[in-house]
Amino acid sequence: MKIFDNKTLTELKGLLNRRENKILSPLATRNEDGVRRIPDERLDSDYRQAFSVDVDRILHSLAYARYIDKTQVFYLVKNDHITHRVLHVQLVSKIARTIGRFLNLNEDLIEAIALGHDIGHTPFGHDGEHFLSEICRDHGIGYFCHNLQSVQFLEKVERKGEGWNLCLETLDGILSHDGEIHSEKLLPVAEKTFAALDSKITAKKNDPKTALVPMTLEGCLVRMADTISYIGRDIEDAIRLKLIHRSDLPRESVSLLGDTNGTIVFNLVTDIICNSHGKPYIAFSPDVSEALKQLKCFNFEYIYMNSLIKKHTGRIKKLFEKLFETFFEDMTHQRKSSVIFKQFLKDMNQHYIECHQPAEIVRDFISGMTDQYFLGLCPESMRPVVSDK
Secondary structure, eight states: OOOSOHHHHHHHHHHHHHHHHHHSOTTSOOGGGOOBSSOOGGGGGOOSOHHHHHHHHHHTSHHHHGGGGOBSSOOSEEOTTSOBHHHHHHHHHHHHHHHHHHHTOOHHHHHHHHHHTTTTOOTTHHHHHHHHHHHHHHTTSOOOOHHHHHHHIIIIITTTTTOOOOBHHHHHHHHTOOTTSOOSEEOOOOOOOHHHHHHHHHHHHHOTTOOOOOSSHHHHHHHHHHHHHHHHHHHHHHHHTTSSOGGGSOHHHHHHHOSSHHHHHHHHHHHHHHHHTTSSSEEOOHHHHHHHHHHHHHHIIIIITOTTTSTTHHHHHHHHHHHHHHHHHHHHTTOTTSHIIIIISTTOOHHHHHHSOHHHHHHHHHHTOOHHHHHHTSOGGGOOOOEEO
16 A cells, blocks of 8 residues: 655755755755766655755764764773763764754765764774774785774675765765864865775875865864864863863863863854854864863873873784784685674675675775774783773
8 A cells, every 4th residue: 555655755855955045054065966977767756855865874874873882982891881982972973963954064964974984993993993093004005993984884894795885975075074183173185086086095095184175164174073072071070980070171272171071062052153154164263272182181091191091002902903814814814714704704795705805805894893893803811801990
């Protein structure tokens, strides 16, 4: 029994697309402009708009489900209130969509970029990323960067190698998010193509210092929101774990931004709205930008490089090396009993297997692991002990 009218739904989609021209900023990205690497005729009769489809595809990806047990900053700590990767991407999405609403930007594109931007993160956060990057470089497959891996997963690994065929604008925002780089102002570099996207990926893989700039204002906004979402949240987590005290925060930053996550987020969001509305860029005011930069320096020195949270890094590094070499040998000798064959490569698209070197396949397998799955594959005698906090 037919319960809906395709024609009516398609007309409603057209109505939504036309409404964008009335309510969105002239600088915003339109759903009608979304372009996919592979034309998909099935979407012609889909009533969802282009970037809304991307959001749904990312949410239903296996990599998104694994966010739940991916480290944000603090790992091997028993504390249910410490931020994990899944909460981080939700906070980025919420903050960016809030700002985007005031700037009349495309909230669907913002959400798609935000939810997908950390899909490629390794187990154990940035530490894991650095360890895996060293190993990848030693195996001649270039540097490992989580933003590159996010695109790799969504385009070439998900759906058993078929990928999700996301829009260029979504993939570009994910690739270019680089939230660790401080920027006072971001001006999008438009007119990108999939060829340009692929070129940027290659350049970044060869030189991780390669600068990447989003092609849309929405991408620029998510990049700024990434910093807003983690800067105060990491401070609250560090205070909860007794690594720092609130009184330790730099006075100059506190005077402008506040000393709690709530006030820091509110003040940064307000500043971006006031300095970006109607402008062809996303920007902080100079004073707020400097206060944020000081706060990032504080976090780096007193939180991210704190010896108390680095006590397991040596062992984690050895475990990355151990697992990589184990699975690399399994690939080289075609040991079909190995978990990399029985789970990761089971039913994998032949095109993926033929187009990736053994080291690249191992990279994809390990980088997609959750923290607990990673540890479960390691020799029990080598596993670090989880601490209570």
